[in-house]
Amino acid sequence: MPKKKDNDIISKIPKWVWLLLSLLAAVLLWTALSRNPATANSFYPLPEVFASAKTMIDRGFLFQDIASSLISAGIGFALGFLFGVPIAFLMAWYRPVRYILEPWIQFVRNIPPLAYVPLVVISAGIGRKPQIIVICLATFLTICVTVFQGVINVDETLIKAARVLGANDTVLFIKVIFPATTPFIITAIRLGISAALTTLIAAESTGAIAGLGMRIKTLSTLFDTAPMLLYIIIVGVIGMLAEKILKFFERRLTSWQEKREI
Amino acid sequence: MAGEARDIKVQIKGVEKVYEGRNGKTVALNGVNLDIRENEFICVVGPSGCGKSTLLNIIAGLLEPSAGEVLVDGKKVVGTGVDRGVVFQQYALFPWLTVKKNVEFGLKLKKDITPEQREETAMKYIRMVGLEKFVDSYPKELSGGMKQRVAIARAYAVNPSLLLMDEPFGALDAQTRTQLQTELLRTWQEEQKTCFFITHDVEEAILLASKVIIMSARPGRIREILDINIPYPRNQETKILPEFTQLKNYIWNIVYKEYLEVQQ
Ligand SMILES: Nc1ncnc2c1ncn2[C@@H]1O[C@H](COP(=O)(O)OP(=O)(O)O)[C@@H](O)[C@H]1O
Numbered sequence: 001m002p003k004k005k006d007n008d009i010i011s012k013i014p015k016w017v018w019l020l021l022s023l024l025a026a027v028l029l030w031t032a033l034s035r036n037p038a039t040a041n042s043f044y045p046l047p048e049v050f051a052s053a054k055t056m057i058d059r060g061f062l063f064q065d066i067a068s069s070l071i072s073a074g075i076g077f078a079l080g081f082l083f084g085v086p087i088a089f090l091m092a093w094y095r096p097v098r099y100i101l102e103p104w105i106q107f108v109r110n111i112p113p114l115a116y117v118p119l120v121v122i123s124a125g126i127g128r129k130p131q132i133i134v135i136c137l138a139t140f141l142t143i144c145v146t147v148f149q150g151v152i153n154v155d156e157t158l159i160k161a162a163r164v165l166g167a168n169d170t171v172l173f174i175k176v177i178f179p180a181t182t183p184f185i186i187t188a189i190r191l192g193i194s195a196a197l198t199t200l201i202a203a204e205s206t207g208a209i210a211g212l213g214m215r216i217k218t219l220s221t222l223f224d225t226a227p228m229l230l231y232i233i234i235v236g237v238i239g240m241l242a243e244k245i246l247k248f249f250e251r252r253l254t255s256w257q258e259k260r261e262i
Numbered sequence: 263m264a265g266e267a268r269d270i271k272v273q274i275k276g277v278e279k280v281y282e283g284r285n286g287k288t289v290a291l292n293g294v295n296l297d298i299r300e301n302e303f304i305c306v307v308g309p310s311g312c313g314k315s316t317l318l319n320i321i322a323g324l325l326e327p328s329a330g331e332v333l334v335d336g337k338k339v340v341g342t343g344v345d346r347g348v349v350f351q352q353y354a355l356f357p358w359l360t361v362k363k364n365v366e367f368g369l370k371l372k373k374d375i376t377p378e379q380r381e382e383t384a385m386k387y388i389r390m391v392g393l394e395k396f397v398d399s400y401p402k403e404l405s406g407g408m409k410q411r412v413a414i415a416r417a418y419a420v421n422p423s424l425l426l427m428d429e430p431f432g433a434l435d436a437q438t439r440t441q442l443q444t445e446l447l448r449t450w451q452e453e454q455k456t457c458f459f460i461t462h463d464v465e466e467a468i469l470l471a472s473k474v475i476i477m478s479a480r481p482g483r484i485r486e487i488l489d490i491n492i493p494y495p496r497n498q499e500t501k502i503l504p505e506f507t508q509l510k511n512y513i514w515n516i517v518y519k520e521y522l523e524v525q526q
């Protein structure tokens with residue numbers, strides 16, 4: 001932990017100044033990389049990258065792609081969450097469920113989605129359905145594993161304390177296990193969003209007609225680097241915005257946690 | 263005879279507990295017999311690992327004995343019950359609930375009380391432990407001593423007739439511990455309850471107890487039962503009485519011998 005004195009100077013500078021500094025550093029680094037002959041082919045000058053936004057809008061792609069990806073990722077994530085959380089609780093609660101499911105979850109989790117995409121397409125055809133399935137699977141696995149860890153890590157003495165105060169299984173679940181697991185559920189959402197976004201390219205390689213991942217792949221085969229970079233930046237920004245929204249809820253829901261001040 | 267039998271609050275009859283672990287069996291308790299009378303303050307001392315917590319958990323209904331049984335008010339213990347309150351060493355407060363909500367936790371599970379009564383009861387016990395200024399604080403904002411006060415208030419709130427405490431002051435600094443001992447003595451005298459209190463601190467045991475149980479390790483059983491005939495009310499000054507010192511030396515010697523045996 002840093003000494004208190006350093007900490008004070010650092011915390012006196014407002015957060016938005018830090019954000020600005022961070023942005024400035026990134027722009028400087030990018031500019032340097034775009035000037036350096038060894039990396040110039042990958043890092044187009046920033047003005048060019050941003051100018052490509054206009055071309056993509058004019059061609060009618062940009063908003064269509066963003067919307068398409070958000071729909072696929074959103075539905076896939078929502079389904080993954082809806083399945084992942086209850087199954088994680090079941091796995092933690094009933095050992096048979098755990099013993100049967102856990103090996104397979106660990107097994108599938110480490111296979112790159114790109115590898116099983118063709119299998120999904122064979123059965124689900126092309127279009128939005130396979131995209132949603134692939135994203136759902138990726139988020140489901142991540143969320144399930146994370147929430148499961150949270151449930152089995154609930155402090156045993158809290159469970160004992162609730163029992164001696166008269167809690168039955170239902171009360172125990174609603175009033176102890178569930179609130180004790182909220183921090184893990186939020187972490188699971190965070191990792192799930194990230195899984196959904198990082199799976200976009202794989203998911204949209206199923207013959208999608210629009211989408212950020214599909215467009216990045218198409219642009220890369222055309223060596224159309226400036227708009228490709230723009231799209232990559234957009235994916236990153238979407239992730240950051242989601243994180244911001246999540247942080248907002250996290251502060252409300254888990255402020256009771258003992259946290260180290262970092 | 264009949265009158266005496268009604269006086270018995272807890273009967274521990276031939277209780278054994280064997281844990282089956284990966285490295286074989288551990289006999290934690292081997293034939294424990296003990297009667298606890300109504301409103302007694304029992305303190306249990308003994309080397310660590312001699313089965314004190316195991317015995318407490320069995321009385322609480324959190325653990326099942328491998329053999330034997332425990333009767334509370336003549337009824338066999340099966341599972342937990344609100345007639346038996348427990349205070350844990352690690353406080354075990356629900357971190358997402360405020361002090362007041364923590365104390366109300368058990369009250370909310372009772373069907374026969376109104377919200378007003380619930381609030382009133384919670385506040386009564388929060389005042390009893392002197393935390394009325396912290397009703398809306400979260401556990402993370404409290405010191406260890408304050409947390410344990412909340413845990414005590416929470417246990418008292420559901421009005422158990424038997425209070426089980428597993429080294430409740432073990433994690434506290436000496437000064438806070440002294441304070442809480444005094445408070446506990448006072449509340450025990452105000453609200454008649456039977457107490458079963460585990461400690462590794464011999465002084466604490468003599469100060470609080472009407473009866474000290476010394477347990478021996480390997481196999482975990484009761485080594486000696488000692489009546490503490492120092493009259494209540496007691497306070498920290500009780501510790502300078504000659505009989506206090508005598509008892510302390512006596513108990514300490516036995517516990518130390520037990521401890522040496524465990525070492526071997
Ligand atoms: N869940 C458990 N599984 C296996 N062994 C246990 C378990 N709990 C306690 N023990 C063992 O039983 C013995 C008594 O433990 P415990 O009742 O906690 O003793 P104490 O509270 O007196 O220190 C110890 O040897 C301990 O290692």
Ligand SMILES: [Mg+2]
Nearest residue numbers: 314315316428
């Ligand atoms: Mg113990």
